Amino acid sequence: MGTRGRPRHPDVLTPAEWQVVHAVRHGMPNREIARRRGVSVDAVKFHVANALLKLGLDRRAELRTWRGVPADSALRGGQDMSVQLGAIGQIAHPCSDIEKAVEFYRDVLGLPHLYTFGDLAFFDCGGTRLFLSANDAPPGKPSCLYFRVEDINTAYDELRERGVEFEGAPHLIHKHDNGVEEWMAFFPDPDGHLLAIMAQTAPADLA
Numbered sequence: 001m002g003t004r005g006r007p008r009h010p011d012v013l014t015p016a017e018w019q020v021v022h023a024v025r026h027g028m029p030n031r032e033i034a035r036r037r038g039v040s041v042d043a044v045k046f047h048v049a050n051a052l053l054k055l056g057l058d059r060r061a062e063l064r065t066w067r068g069v070p071a072d073s074a075l076r077g078g079q080d081m082s083v084q085l086g087a088i089g090q091i092a093h094p095c096s097d098i099e100k101a102v103e104f105y106r107d108v109l110g111l112p113h114l115y116t117f118g119d120l121a122f123f124d125c126g127g128t129r130l131f132l133s134a135n136d137a138p139p140g141k142p143s144c145l146y147f148r149v150e151d152i153n154t155a156y157d158e159l160r161e162r163g164v165e166f167e168g169a170p171h172l173i174h175k176h177d178n179g180v181e182e183w184m185a186f187f188p189d190p191d192g193h194l195l196a197i198m199a200q201t202a203p204a205d206l207a
Contacts, residue, residue: 011071013051018070018172020047024063025171027186036118064168067153073172074201075152075183085155086148089198090129093143098134105132144186144194152183152199159187159197170197179203 013021023033030048034041048060055066069075095101098119105123106113111130114122119134149155152170160166170185184198 012054012068013070017047017051017054020044021051021063021066021068022172024048024060025066025168026173026184027064027167067169070172074179074181074203075170075172075199084149085197086150088128088145089148090131090146090196091125091143092131092133092146094141095132095134098132101132101134105130142193144196146184146196146198149197149199152185152197155197155199156185170199173198 011018019037020033023036028036030041030044034044037044048063051063052058052060055063055068057063057066098116098121102113102116102121105111105121111123111125114124114129116122121132123130123132156166156170164187166185166187168185170183173182173184175181179202181201182198183201184196186194186196189195
């Protein structure tokens with residue numbers, strides 16, 4: 001006789017737990033995760049508690065430095081090479097009103113509008129992505145520069161050896177409909193301005 005209930009998930013975490021863990025590693029508080037995911041704060045706490053138990057971690061803060069990668073992520077097939085910061089792939093810029101900002105950058109400045117997701121909007125600036133956010137920081141705060149790297153795990157390890165103090169381990173920011181994943185890790189410069197390394201990983205059939 002078979003056992004009742006859902007079958008055991010093949011990964012260390014379920015998809016819902018991974019989504020919450022990715023958000024925790026991005027620095028989001030439980031309330032913000034709940035708002036973006038459209039679930040209750042208690043549901044987020046439940047997923048965090050399950051993840052900690054499965055991973056053998058004691059505190060939520062430990063998730064920030066945990067180096068786990070989903071079993072089906074293309075990042076598991078990363079290359080092994082010396083770190084080389086590439087072109088600036090993205091610039092994050094805060095705004096107070098996302099609708100007014102989109103109208104200005106799209107209609108006044110004429111930048112190609114890629115897409116808007118809630119209080120986030122993205123534009124193409126000749127191959128560099130402009131990321132507008134009405135939630136992360138108040139206007140007037142320095143923009144964040146994102147440097148492209150080929151292998152984000154290798155870059156993370158080598159930059160740490162050079163003395164860079166990251167806020168947390170590389171983590172998944174977004175998975176596009178075609179399966180391409182965007183991974184990032186954040187760190188401050190000597191003046192405390194936020195910088196990031198970013199990498200896009202594609203499934204084998206797109207690579």
